[in-house]
Amino acid sequence: MSRKEFNKEFSTRIISEKFTKQDAHGAIAMPIYRNAAFEFSTSEQIAAAFQNKEDVASHTYTRITNPTVENLEKKVKIASGADNVHMVASGMAAISNTFLTIAYAGSNIVTSPHLFGNTFSLFKFTLADFGVEVRFVDTDNIEEIAAAIDENTCAFFCELITNPHLEIADLPEISKLLKARNVPMIVDTTIVPWCGFDARKAGVDIEIVSTTKYISGGATTIGGAILDYGTFDWKHNKRLKNIVTTKAMSQFTFKLKREVARNIGAAIDPDAAYMQTLGMESLELRYDRMSSSAYELALFLSDQKEVVKVGYPKLESSSYKKISDKLFTGNPGAMLTFSLEDKEACFRFMDKLQIIRRATNLFDSKSLIIHPDSTIYGTFSQEMKDVMGIESNLLRLSVGLEAVEDLKKDLLQALR
Secondary structure (H helix, E strand, O other): OOOOOOOOOHHHHHHHOOOOOOOOOOOOOOOOOOOOEOOOOOHHHHHHHHOOOOOOOOOOEOOOOOHHHHHHHHHHHHHHOOOEEEEEOOHHHHHHHHHHHHOOOOOEEEEOOOOOHHHHHHHHHHHHHHOOEEEEOOOOOHHHHHHHOOOOEEEEEEEOOOOOOOOOOOHHHHHHHHHHHOOOEEEEOOOOOOOOEOHHHHOOOEEEEEOOOOOOOOOOOOOEEEEEOOOOOHHHOOOOOOOOOOOOOOHHHHHHHHHHHHHHOOOOOHHHHHHHHHHHHOHHHHHHHHHHHHHHHHHHHHOOOOOOEEEOOOOOOOOOHHHHHHHEOOOOOOEEEEEOOOHHHHHHHHHHOOOOEEOOOOOOOOOEEEOHHHOOOOOOOHHHHHHHOOOOOEEEEEOOOOOHHHHHHHHHHHHO
16 A cells, blocks of 8 residues: 655654665664765776766765765755755855855955854955955845846845844845846855745745754754755856756756865765754754743843843844744744943953853854954954944843743843
8 A cells, every 4th residue: 555645844854854875774864974985886887976977876985975964965955945955064164165156256246244254254355355346235225235236246145134233134025136137145044944934935046054053953063054946047147157067956056066065175074964964853843942032031131221232033122023024933043132331241241151151153052142242253353343233232142952041040140
């Protein structure tokens, strides 16, 4: 009797996804393939593998593909609905590999100046040395975005929710403009995972994720993912338009996987891929707990007299609440910000915390706090900080899995 397929929920899809090939010993968790190379029975087989002539691709060398990494890519694909997924060594590797695939000397990137510090530096300084221009715009202003686009715009880029500003661009509206102008929309969606945000529905063409965050399951490993939704016609990109590709890949994914990623060599480690595969299985549970606690803490901090202001998109005080409710299922992430009187007050407060850790990173199982002005943006000039909108009295809190009442007590004793 044949089994009738049924629609599966988010976590079930991830956990029940089968391996590409049957494991020799029937393992139900993908083993870690730590080896560098893979043996073939005949010279014809290894030649076919290198020339991409197989129906089911074989693995040749772990810098290129690996069974453990491939299994993680399949789970990300199932979770997101993307056409293709490519895993790399970090979130910054995902951003750099993406733009090394589509950018060219004389091209420009239209984006917000309110970016994570290293992303800003990549665009403003590193890519500039290769002849790529960055054009900073107010992503709340459609007319300003439109005015910045020309025939050499290789992409519009933004963060789903800016870190640490907590601004949200109206992606569906921006997508309409970009499609009319034949410009791809590339979005770093690290702050809200796939169980809380549908990138394809919002008009995203290429999605970038730091899998170090929610995906790794407690900050166990470093990694990044590049997701291609197959929604952009790359004949409009001067660098990719003449690439001859396969039915399974767009020109972007073909260029990324077959050239750029291989040549750059920022491959994710199989051990990291294994840990992140485990993290995928508990993603929805952890995100629900962490994001619910973040909203509750945002409300709690809003009532404290020592706090100047609180940033969280779901708050009634946020100018982004309407678009947040439009884009996200449930709470908009597990990160919030709040401001104290000045930098000195921030330092005094942080030094009194007993449960919340003074550490960078986001969406660890442990709650983490940081003073962005003196850390992530500490090496930028004040002029650059002003451009990026970094305030000296701002604190960023990544909410973990601790009991929310204990987190409230810790915040309160440090404030008082």
